[in-house]
Amino acid sequence: MTTHQSDETVDVAIAHDYLTQRGGAEKVVLALQRAFPSAPIYTTLYEASTTYPEFADSRIITSPLNAVGPLRRSHRLALPFLAWAASRMRVRAKHTIVSSSGWAHGFPATGSKIVYCYSPARWLYQRDAYMGSSGLSPRRIVLDVLSPFLKRWDRRASTTATTYFAISTVVQQRIKETYGLDAEVLPAPHTVDTSIAEEPVPLPDAIAAEPFFLCISRLLPYKNVDVVIEAFNELGLPLVVVGAGPEERRLAGLRGDNVAMVKDLTDGQIAWLYARCRAVVSASFEDFGLTPIEGAVHGKPSIVLRWGGFLDTIDEGTTGVYFDSPDAAAVIEAVRGFETRSWDEDAIKNHAQRFTEEHFAARLREEIARIDALSAGGQDRASS
Incomplete structure (x- = not known):
């Protein structure tokens, strides 16, 4: 189910850059949905036909960009508009778990923001590795023009996090170098279901x-x-x-x-x-x-x-x-x-x-409990 912005405040929400493809980051979002089954998912773009079908059962809240079909079908075309769209994705939740490789950590949130970072934006800080080092493409030209603005926006977004987790040691180091933040390494879970029925793949x-x-x-x-x-x-x-x-x-x-x-x-x-x-x-x-x-x-x-x-x-x-x-x-x-x-x-x-998913979810629940305890302690001091 796809909706636009909601006024409802929930206990836990999930935020992700865009749900338009099938990859490791999207598998992590599915794991988050299993760990927090009532959590809505906030994302800039959602295209059901090109991402995992399991998302069809989720409550997905999208940005206004989602109304533009070509952007849903090719998120790379949306790059000049994603910072604008992300800044308008107001998440109304006590805790927001953010799955981010550059956009979702910029979603404004009413409560705590727990960022799970796959990497500071490759298209900003590792452009040659991400896009290739040869030739001038329209996308590279757009990035060259927008890069100073996007870097300022991205670094401001990083300061809004309550907690930063890194997917790996190399990303932990990159977060420190890029944002000056100390992040704990939390490995991503595998989402392999060994009970699933195998289906043959036609091969030569x-x-x-x-x-x-x-x-x-x-x-x-x-x-x-x-x-x-x-x-x-x-x-x-x-x-x-x-x-x-x-x-x-x-x-x-x-x-x-x-x-x-x-x-x-x-x-x-x-x-x-x-x-x-x-x-x-x-x-x-x-x-x-x-x-x-x-x-x-x-x-x-x-x-x-x-x-x-x-x-x-x-x-x-x-x-x-x-x-x-x-x-x-x-x-x-x-x-x-x-x-x-x-x-x-x-x-x-x-x-x-x-x-495992169990280890991954348990650490996130511990972090939510820690934040709640700090918040309760602060309220107790304020009322005494």
């Missing part, structure tokens, strides 16, 4: 005939999916790439016959792929690194870049191996080293238990 016979490697990623420049494809082209091993994004056409032109590209899969189809893959592979500059955990739930190891969030989610030698640079030669060497090892499926599954 040559790829489906033997265990394949699996790369699940949005197709953006900083995800370095081209590096993985180039490596597997040379290795000649089967690879399945799952994802969509601006790089899709270019990457499709790079792949050999041993590489399949699929997108818009159901949870059952994703589970089918995880269950049948040999390992998860990623050369991405990840702020967290969720796919190795999802693979680990299925007992599958990972081959990933030694960077960022992957440093928090991989137990080297037990749940996976690293390579040190995002280039094809490094990936090839890591895959060959991976093939010489044996892997303990039970040990890998045990590692995944560190990243």
Whole structure:
């Protein structure tokens, strides 16, 4: 159910940048909804057809931008207007849990604001990594013009938080450098439902005939999916790439016959792929690194870049191996080293238990209780 702004004040509300795609951040919002099932979700844009269908049962409160269909279907077109829209998303709740990578932490809130940060805005502070370093696109030109205003707006927004959590150690450091704030690391939960019925994914016979490697990623420049494809082209091993994004056409032109590209899969189809893959592979500059955990739930190891969030989610030698640079030669060497090892499926599954929804929700409830206790103490002092 989608509504516009409401005058109702609730105990807990959830805020998120935009619900227009399927990715790790949206999975965290679903986990928040399960932890706080009566909480409304405030977001600038909501497009039911391109995000997870589970949101259809949520109470979603949107900004005026949501009335513009092209912006719902491509949130990147909305970039010049999102700071304006975010500033008008007044959240009426005693506590607001904010899922943010740059916009939702700017939603005004009537009560406490607990920010769960995936990263200070990549499109402001890591633009080349986010958009690619070559060429002038209309979006890059718009960002160049708006960047001074957006940085001021973004840093002001950070000061409105009651509590800041970081998804990983690298993001914790980035929050300190960007905003001067101390944030506690709270790993994101995996949302894998092992009871879900698997659904086969149509794959070319040559790829489906033997265990394949699996790369699940949005197709953006900083995800370095081209590096993985180039490596597997040379290795000649089967690879399945799952994802969509601006790089899709270019990457499709790079792949050999041993590489399949699929997108818009159901949870059952994703589970089918995880269950049948040999390992998860990623050369991405990840702020967290969720796919190795999802693979680990299925007992599958990972081959990933030694960077960022992957440093928090991989137990080297037990749940996976690293390579040190995002280039094809490094990936090839890591895959060959991976093939010489044996892997303990039970040990890998045990590692995944560190990243449960229960742990995640319990820490947020503790923080809400702490804020309530401080508020009650302040009221007691004021009345004495």
